[in-house]
Amino acid sequence: MTDTNGGSWTHDWAHLDSIVLHYVEAGDPDDPLVVLLHGFPEFWYAWRNQIDSLAAAGFHVVAPDLRGYNRSEKPPGVDSYRLKRLVDDVVELVDHFEAERANVVGHDWGGVIAWEFGHRRPDRLDRLVVLNAPHPEALERELRSPTQLARSWYALFFQLPRVPEAILKRTDGWLGELLRTAPANSAAFDESAIERYEHAIARPGALTAAIDYYRAFGRSQLRRWFGLTDSSGRHPTIEAETLVIWGEQDSALGTELLDGLDRWVPDARIERLPDASHWVQNDAPEPVTDLLEEFLA
Incomplete structure (x- = not known):
């Protein structure tokens, strides 16, 4: 089908072993x-500025709604969203x-999953790209x-049961205000994009x-810190x-998080975009697309 953004994108569902994902x-x-x-709190449309260009550059591009998001299946229970399950989905x-292997590109929570995919399943990974994660x-x-x-602070607040949902649902337009x-870049999200984001997060x-x-994630960290898991x-x-592509104006994640990365990822290249924020592929769509095409080629 042809998407309203102007790109020719096929929408479909993958019936996986434990989940049905829209992509x-x-x-x-x-x-x-x-x-x-x-x-968070996005969906496949986060990559609207990169999909067509990557396809034209010679790649088979797949942008899923992660489990729980937009049109993908939403299994109940916190344990349904443990990192191992998220990596298994990929x-x-x-x-x-x-495909035997894939190039995995992730932003924010998608980047957290991408890091974990790189650690857990190197046999299925070609190249890895992480944006502000x-x-x-x-x-x-x-x-x-x-x-x-x-x-x-927000990640700590989200550990509370039910309260974050109740507050956000009563705060009309919270996502639009955030975007x-x-x-x-004040033009990162136009009103049409904001409307789509709000519609996606409002799905039951x-x-x-x-x-x-x-x-x-918080529960897994607590289990490890209190010695309730075998994982070190x-x-x-x-x-x-x-x-690693990093918008340096990220208000939630400091650039100190890039220090010492070569200890765990010896073949890592870091590209800093000083005029971009956490929403880096939306703030600077052309530089990010150019970096992706050049690196993945």
């Missing part, structure tokens, strides 16, 4: 697979397209800092599912070629 697809299925993973999506080891280190802890004011169960990502929390080295 948008572009490009030749015989070309190298690129999986684009969005963040592995099964790659299987769905009968902290490496888990760096995040744990910086959360000891009062500055980063204060920046992450109008948080990006560095979508807001709770999105917040459950934070709850699941240490991550194996990611050997794949990795590109």
Whole structure:
């Protein structure tokens, strides 16, 4: 089908082992697979400025709605959104397209999943790209800092049961206000895009599912800190070629999170965009697209 944004994007559903995911697809299925993973509180449309260009550059582009978001299935319960399940979704999506390996690109929560995919499934990864999402080891280190802890206040607030949903549902237009004011580029989200974002997060169960990502992560951290899991929390080295794109005006994630990245990702290249915010691929769509095309080629 032809999307209203002007690109020729095919919408479909992948019936995976444990979840049904909606996705948008572009490009030749015989070309190298690129999986684009969005963040909170977005959906596949976060990549509207990159999909067509990547397809034209010779990639088979797949942008799913992550589990719980927009048109994808929304299983109940916090444990449905544990990182292992989210990574398994990506592995099964790659299987769905009968690809041995994929280039995985993730922003925000999609970036967290991308990092974890790189650690857990290097056998299925070609190249890795992460946009404004902290490496888990760096995040744990910086959360000891009062500055980063204060920046992450919302993640702590989201640990509360039911309260965040109740407040946000009563705060009419909260998402539109966020998308109008948080990006560095005032044109990052036009009114049509904002309307689509608001419609997606208003689908039954979508807001709770999105917040459950934070709850699941918080619970896993507590289990580890209190010795209730066998995992030490240490991550194996990611050997794949990795590109990190970082909007330096991110109000929630400090650039200190980039320090020492080569300890865990020795083949990492960092591209800093000083005039972009957390919403980096929307603030600076052309530079981000150019970096993706050049790196993945």
